[in-house]
Amino acid sequence: MIFSASIAAAQDYPQRPIEMVVTFGPGGGADLMGRQMARLMESSLGVSLPVSNVAGASGNAGLTRLRTNPADGYTVGTLISLTVASWASGLGDSKPEDFRIISVVQNSPSFLFVAANSPYQTAEALFEHAQSNPGQLTVATSGYGTQDDVTLKLLAKGGVQMENVPFQAPGERYASPIGGHTAVLYEEPGDVAQFLEAGQLKPLVVFSQERHPAFPDVPTAAELGHDISGLDNFRTIAVHADTPAEIVGILEDAVSGAVASPEWQDFCASTYSCIEPVTGDAAQTMITDFFQLVADQLNS
Structure with a gap:
């Protein structure tokens, strides 16, 4: 029936x-x-x-x-x-x-991005600063509990501690490092394609098992000693x-x-x-x- x-x-x-x-x-x-x-x-x-x-x-x-x-x-x-x-x-x-x-x-896969004029032009420089200054660097994310947040917690376990700054509005999140509101952005490249094409954002590290074919010069987190993938x-x-x-x-x-x-x-x-x-x-x-x-x- x-x-x-x-x-x-x-x-x-x-x-x-x-x-x-x-x-x-x-x-x-x-x-x-x-x-x-x-x-x-x-x-x-x-x-x-x-x-x-x-x-x-x-x-x-x-x-x-x-x-x-x-x-x-x-x-x-x-x-x-x-x-x-x-x-x-x-x-x-x-x-x-x-x-x-x-x-x-x-x-x-997701990346960490910084403004093109950021003082941290490599993932190594970014991670070294975060290790020496725990919690000083801020990262724009989509919210608490998301894989943005999970990734930052896993990095912190490995000694790279950065502060999660959630943004409700996606556009504000994407632009936050460019405007100096945060030091870093956690995001996937497609969502910030316009900023990449304009040369305003720079990818530093990708959280995947292999390098991204569109960004072959960007190292994986595993290459830097942080085996974070699958997210x-x-x-x-x-x-x-x-x-x-x-x-x-x-x-x-x-x-x-x-x-x-x-x-x-x-x-x-x-x-x-x-x-x-x-x-x-x-x-x-x-x-x-x-x-x-x-x-x-x-x-x-």
Whole structure:
């Protein structure tokens, strides 16, 4: 009976606009991804996907709407690694099993950036100063509990102690080292591409197992004695965990079509975040494994 009702609901889906909840403020990477995806999904779904920015608590405020709205496929949202990391750090009450991942559509390692005129022109110089002056250097981050925060805690364990300075507004965070409000920025390159192209920011170190192909001269943290990797910034489209499988399938098809489009390929290339989309059980496992990775690193 429930199964039949679920199939009937899917056959009529969608009949009205689908809200796209972006879990961070306007102008950031999650916002750009959510808006691009919403626009590209509209043609295959045949309805509009108006975007609502519900920022706060490292993305958890927006996910509360996703969890509390009906599980009928009319509320979808961005669920990104920053927020998953915050759960492992004890922020919010969400768990990976509270959501159904439609698709992981972007992924990129994060870097430490400084202003082009910074006195720290190499990661070695930056780390040496931080070691000699614990807590003096400030780092602009997306919030407490995120992998920004986790990475800084892991660096501190290795003797490189810097101060976390969270910014609610993405644009203010990106510009903070340029304006001298912080010494360093923790971010992925796609979100600050305009500042890199303008020569205003300089990447010093990447947190990945290998050097980034677009920035071959930037060393990995492991090369400098800090083996911090696996904390990549991935972004997904998700729904409530109880959303009927038939509706999930319709949304998966819409996202797959969007990702295959030339518009999306241009977008992800410009943000250094193109990946082969991850869907189904593999996507759920990716979220769960990341949650456990962060928890294990914090407890090590």
